Amino acid sequence: MLLRLDKVQRHFGGVHAVDGVSLEVEEGSIQGLIGPNGAGKTTLVNVITGYVPYESGKAWLQKDEITGLRPYRIATAGISRTFQNIRLFKDLTGLENVLVGMHARRRDDTLAQLATLPMFRRDQKGRLDEAGRLMETVGLSASDVGKRAAGTLPYGDQRRLEIARALALRPRLLILDEPAAGMNPSEKQGMRELIERLNKDGLTILLIDHDMRLVMGVCQRVAVLDFGRKIAEGTPDEVSTDAGVIKAYLGTGGDKVVTSAPGAAAVGETEAGIEASGIRAAAEPKKAILDVRDLTVSYGAITAVRGASLRVAAGEVVALIGANGAGKSTILNALSGLIRPEAGTAVFDGLDLTVANPSRIVRHGLVQVPEGREILARQTVLENLELATWGRRSGTLAKEIDAVMKRFPILGERRALRAGTLSGGEQQMLAIARGLLAKPRLLLLDEPSLGLAPQMVDEVFATIEEIHREGTTILLVEQNALRALEIADRGYVLETGQIRLSGTGDDLLHNPAVRRAYLGG
């Protein structure tokens, strides 16, 4: 028994982020911790590693109690971690990042430095050698990556570097928080192999991720969290066939029988299979109101989207599916003018989206309902809606708002309440309503079902279909490929920034590769 958690609790203002979780991690094992978005996985890790205080409960690392220790003491006690959002020291080089991990073990050399004694130089060389070895262990080149500023490295290398840095602590337990998020299938495979290798050398690993396939493939035991509570625990097989787990991930909607949770595989691995299944080439519409060609978008040194092309015709519902971090939101942000592409064109009904002012784009009729809803929590529901009609001189505004409230009765009920008090699903309705008030001709929906309870997901998709029937063109980005493809006319599959596949909704839904990758078979 290396790590033992006993009824760990943590609330955030009324929400049970971690609700009485108990867990035991065997020494030398790889323990998985999975759960849908918002299940409390990262919060649990933050509590264990001392960044967030315990409400109640305890934790032990072997015989030592580690409850409530501050983060740097947790580290020196032997628990090392990576972060969900990568927290490398961006301006330091790869090697320097890894060296930081050795800090606790490094002798204090202040006096030696002042006297410029050779002793510290020898130590430094020893440390550099070790850092170089650690980098090699995670598959990075010490002489190349090691010398570059961490912030300039490609995404996959950054993830690996963070692991190397964590290893530099010589931990007894390594906690990996979503180490493969945003990776393409072959990168994920590489991460899998790395994790297995580290474990074979004797390192105990706690792996957090919501990618089922990765976790199932590499962990010996898995625990599942949902809404802060542990709902299942056991071997990967036991857990992946557990009814409660499947429900938590997929909800009850859709008419497909799912035998395992999504993310079980990826399209890229089986491109041959795609050709073999004889998909009809996507009948791309000749007349498109949205025409995107060879779009390339970068954030600094990281190319998030590469050469993506897609078209949307008036009245269609087009789905854009792909894994976390595949670049879907990036495309939408580029279309809305929030980020400028490096290359490529995007034209919406005559308007060049790559240079137009964001407010102009909205006025032209391209409206985005962003990921995470992004409503104005501190203003009331009504104020949020009123703001959506900003700048429009129209006598019918009051009527339009009333109409919207009729369509979403819950908003009418809660019109005077602060938007932040609404539930996730209600906020999503508000965000969509707000989008509709801007009179969109093309509505971009970014992950509308993200983090919603299954019934709300049903409602959201019903609403989307309704809007579509009324004639609004929709470009829908979704992780929930199943639901998205069900209602879509056509779809595109995005993986690591590139469009890999396109076809009609039905074709993609029945495509075996897509099924295995995104629909759980």
Place this chain on the structure above:
Amino acid sequence: MDFFIQLFSDPVGFWNSHTLLIAQIGINSILASSMFIVLYSGQLSLAAPGFMAVGAYTSVLMDQYWHTPLALNIATGVLLAGVLGLLVGLPVLRLRGVFLAIATIGFIEALRLGVILNMPITGEGLGLKNLSADPLGGIYFVLVSLVIVLFVVWRLTKGRLGAAWAAIRQDELAALSQGIDVARYKMIAFVLSAILAGFAGALEAHLNFFVDPGDAQYGVARAVQILTFAVLGGSGYVLGPVVGALIITLLPWIFQAQGIYINIVTGAFLIAVIIFRPQGIVGRGGLAIIRPAWWPRRTGARASSPG
């Protein structure tokens, strides 16, 4: 222009006629190093003038009342500055970015307006006369001290302290996860910075016949000036703020007009540098203290991220 001509054609003469200027450059460089340490560890502290005042007044008062040797006076001033640094640094540890800056401004003004101007022993608003000042002889001490200070600071950044500071500056939370006791290292930087500032203050007092508690000496104006050294010169390398100090101190002399249009030039420099070359003149990766990751944000919508 004559200024530079003399510098290169008649160095000795230059030295003799500009002793005070050179000494001031030296003192400002020590102040710049004080600023360097806090910025290098990611703390935007503007507290230096307060510690300067402590060093200056202690040293001069000890001379005036006890006639103790200069070295002891300065050492005591430095020690007291360090102690005060400890007392001030502890409560402000958890403040980041602009909040720390404001707190330190509060400290220096509270010290200046609240304490110094109200304690009869400090001569209150009239300041102190320093009869033992040695403007011409003191310069050697200043320059030698500067070299030692720069050497020490440089070596510190190369060692374990510097490595911890660099990590903390980048990302405190990540540094914690690597076993670095962030609070301790921040305190060390803060106290060291206070010591250096106290030292500079005591030296400056030694070079002047008068200790003046004005805004330009120990108030916000001085703090802004020292910050300008670091912004202009860059705070990624030890020599950065020193270069900034050199340029800013020389400016009035080059323009032959003391303080007149200087502020306009300084202001313009600040704006231009922060927009077009935020890493400063001697800079690499940007004014490394400013890392969006740990700027205190109201929770929610503001954080922007790709993907």
Place this chain on the structure above:
Amino acid sequence: MDQQLLNAIFIGSIYALFAVGYTLVFGVLDILNLAHSAVFMFGAAITYSLVINHGQAFWVACILGIAASAVLGLVIEHVCLRPLRRRRAPPIAALISTVGLALIIVAAIEQGQKGSLFGWLWVDGANSVAFPAGTIPNPTWHIGDLTLEASKVAVIPISIALMLALGYVIRYTQVGRALRGVAENPRAARLMGLDVDRMISLTVVISSALGGVAGILFGVALGDISPYIGRDNVEVRGLAVIVLGGMGSIPGAVIGGYLLGLIEVFAVVALGSGARGGVAFAALFLMLVLRPQGLFGAQLREKI
């Protein structure tokens, strides 16, 4: 004692009005506009100059002075703030650029001499001047123990009216909603079609106009106009006020302003006039150490 209370409310009104502009910019942009105290001074100086050197009627000069402050706000936005936003610079950069502009503004006024480069703005250099008696009607009343100077007393309702007006605009108008939207979530605001840049300009202009008014009120009521009135009276005190009240909170700035006025006056009463200087900053320091978000500010929490 009551006289002191009146003084406290009077000076508190000025602090509050000044701080409201400060906190408005912080609320919407997440930055400290350290040129705000220079705008305060500028409003007063320009108004004085218009009356004395350019022969304008007082009320006309006031309006022009406020307008000039507003324009200065636009300058701040276009020179110090927008270029940094374009380059995605972190908020501390704006701190530095506004400090730079403040230096320039103060120096420009300081250098204002007859015939000099800035003579058209100001001719009294570093001196402190006052409006000549009689520029505006300024009767003095005596009620009981109190001495009421009309100009000082008038400051109170004027400030309160302005602050209430601002509060109304922010809370109940479409523009105010838009500003709050930008303050809370600029991304969502953009996606809703709001022109965020224009909103920001508007914010800075309003803030600077209010700062200018505060300066004019100060200059008129206290008979002290010089290049240094911003630095000496509100530069750091303004920070104390918004820290006390909570950065980004307008009601906080108002309450903080009066609170500081009261603290100062009572400190003088209790500890003697020397205490006035240090008390604001001691309060500032203590508040930051004990409760950094101030009385009404949002909790500061870093997301991990």
